Amino acid sequence: MWQDAKALNATASGIFAMTLLACIAAGVWWVSQRPMFNLRTIRIESIGQDELRHVNHLTLRNNTLGRIKGNFFTTNLDAVRQAFESVPWVRRATVRREWPDQLIVALEEHEALGTWGEDGRLLSTKGDVFTANLAEAEEDHALPEFDGPEGSEKEVLSRYGELRNWFAPLKLVPQALSLSSRYAWTVKLDNGMSVALGREQTSTTLRERVDRLVGIYPQLVEHLPDIETIDMRYQNGLALSARGLKLPAEGAKPKPLVKKKPDTKA
Numbered sequence: 001m002w003q004d005a006k007a008l009n010a011t012a013s014g015i016f017a018m019t020l021l022a023c024i025a026a027g028v029w030w031v032s033q034r035p036m037f038n039l040r041t042i043r044i045e046s047i048g049q050d051e052l053r054h055v056n057h058l059t060l061r062n063n064t065l066g067r068i069k070g071n072f073f074t075t076n077l078d079a080v081r082q083a084f085e086s087v088p089w090v091r092r093a094t095v096r097r098e099w100p101d102q103l104i105v106a107l108e109e110h111e112a113l114g115t116w117g118e119d120g121r122l123l124s125t126k127g128d129v130f131t132a133n134l135a136e137a138e139e140d141h142a143l144p145e146f147d148g149p150e151g152s153e154k155e156v157l158s159r160y161g162e163l164r165n166w167f168a169p170l171k172l173v174p175q176a177l178s179l180s181s182r183y184a185w186t187v188k189l190d191n192g193m194s195v196a197l198g199r200e201q202t203s204t205t206l207r208e209r210v211d212r213l214v215g216i217y218p219q220l221v222e223h224l225p226d227i228e229t230i231d232m233r234y235q236n237g238l239a240l241s242a243r244g245l246k247l248p249a250e251g252a253k254p255k256p257l258v259k260k261k262p263d264t265k266a
Contacts, residue, residue: 038071038072038101039068039070039071039072039075039101039102039103040101040102041101041102041103042068042102042103042105043098043102043103043104043105044057044060044105044106044107045104045105045106045107046106046107046108046109047092047094047106047107047108048108049108049109052107052109053109053140054088054089054109054132054133054136055087055088055089055090055107055109059087059088060084060087063083063084063086063087063088064080064083064084064087067079067080067083068080068083068103071101072097072099072100072101072102075103077095077096077097077103080095080103080105081093081094081095084105084107088130088131088132088133089109089110089130089132089136090107090108090109090110091108091109091110091124091126091128091130092107092108093105093106093107093108094106110122110124110126110128110130110132111124111125111126112124112125112132112137112140112143113125113143113144113146113157113160114143114144114145114146115134115143115144115145115146116129116146116147116153117146117147118147120134122134122137122143123146123153123156123157125157126157127153127154127157127158128153129153144160144174144175144176144177145175145176145177145178145188146160146176146177146178147177147178147179148178148179148180149179149181149183152179155179156177156179159177159179159185159206160174160177162206162207163177163187163210166207166210166211166214167189167210167214169214170214170217172189172190172191172193173189173190174187174188174189174190175188175189175190176188182199183199183200184196184197184198184199185197185198185199185200185206192228193227193228193229193230194228194229194230195213195229195230195231195232196229196230196231196232196233197209197210197232197233198232198233209232209233210232212232212238213230213232213238216238220240224240224242226242226243226244227240227241227242228240228241228242228243229241
């Protein structure tokens with residue numbers, strides 16, 4: 001090998017190239033550590049909103065301080081994103097660098113629709129369950145109550161929108177909606193009445209039951225203005241309880257108080 005001039009030249013060239021690359025890398029590292037590239041500004045922007053309503057700079061500072069490390073070149077953008085997304089009310093964050101010493105963080109806030117479950121969490125208008133100050137959410141509007149099995153949040157949200165439309169002819173608005181572990185639906189309306197709709201046997205089961213109730217409801221309230229609960233799980237009728245009515249014994253199945261023929265629209 002030592003007599004092979006070509007091999008010696010190739011080896012020398014390789015060593016030189018490696019040395020040069022090492023020098024360049026060291027130079028780049030040295031330059032990147034200069035104080036001029038220390039992060040001096042983190043600018044906060046809003047995604048899809050005119051302004052952030054619930055997230056303020058003090059909250060962001062308290063929740064992210066100490067979690068953002070490195071300078072313009074070395075800071076981990078994904079870690080920065082995760083730090084901001086851990087802040088209450090923040091749904092999504094995107095982070096980018098801006099030369100030479102700045103990060104731009106764009107935030108999207110949750111928009112609370114109502115409460116979820118019994119542990120004080122909130123359900124957003126996009127079907128996300130999140131934790132935030134309940135009092136702040138209540139400042140925006142009255143919060144409907146939602147509940148359901150884990151993973152059913154978006155299904156409950158979608159059904160809520162449908163029920164609002166279905167009960168609109170009666171000028172009643174859902175105030176609470178729950179989906180049981182057996183996937184049976186119960187809705188409470190803003191007049192205090194609770195309606196058991198049961199399970200979805202077909203894609204139109206719930207709509208048909210609500211339509212039956214909407215059709216006969218004016219007749220019901222004419223005679224029973226203080227209805228508390230209505231059970232729509234009967235194929236051709238319904239059962240209800242109201243102030244002044246005698247309720248069936250506990251465990252007994254209530255008899256339908258309104259009946260109709262199967263082929264007659266209520």
